[in-house]
Amino acid sequence: MTDSENRPTNNLSSKLNHLFASMTPAGRGSYSVEEVAREITASGVPISGSYIWLLRKGQRDNPTLRHLEGLARFFGVPPTYFFDDEVTQAVNSELALLRALRDTHVQKIALRTVGLSERSLHSIGEVIERVRELEGIDQDPAGPPAPL
Template sequence: MTEGRSLAQKLDHLLTVVHPADRGPYSYEEVAQAIKAKDGPTISAAYIWQLRKGLRDNPTKHHLEALADFFGVPVAYFFDDAQAKLIDDEIEILQAMRDAEVRDVALRTMKLSPEARRSVVNIISELGRYEDRSTGPRRRRRGSSAAAEADEA
């Protein structure tokens, strides 16, 4: 859900999800230093934190351009909810592709016929539904009182 998100929410999303596969999110200091290293505007780690927390909400155009450049998104990401939605969808796909097993399945699937690809999509959908059911709340089976007593024991 990206519609109507604030600048803080969009920046939080980028900080949370855009990072190398082999590590967690960038620190505020890493972002500030990377912007400085690219001859970007002066921006402090504290200021990035304030933007993320919504304590500051009116950054300069140069700060937004530098943040967008750091995260590899167009500056429109911060202004246009439709653009942000498209970019978030692309980021989600890229995150999935970072996983070697997912990438391998995707590459192998691309070699299949359109009918076979649809079958793979259906199988994955069914597996997702199965996992959703298996992780949901456990329901008690109706049956004999002996079965109910065994469940309670």
């Protein structure tokens, strides 16, 4: 599983880095490894920022189940995110949708569609797909277009 849109491959470091890149606090950049370590430790699972850094760099790749559960809980994903590629793919699709919904331009467009008829929504969906084709964007980042 790879793609050019910053989605992880099958290894732990890529998946963890993807979570750091995707799950950012509102109004600022990514969490630091020290912030994540403090929160996980405060939840009862001792872990250091340097250990998380080693995991992110791929220099450690066999963390304990407790550490993976702590990381998963912090980022709000199921622990199977790190083991099951189907779960990883499903979660990454949800993360892509959340990233898109954070975009104020996307929010404005979505809000402007409230109250439109089913037929109008379908037409807007078709226009968006055509513009994506013209710009060379193959597919909606959240998956194939659903019928509106």
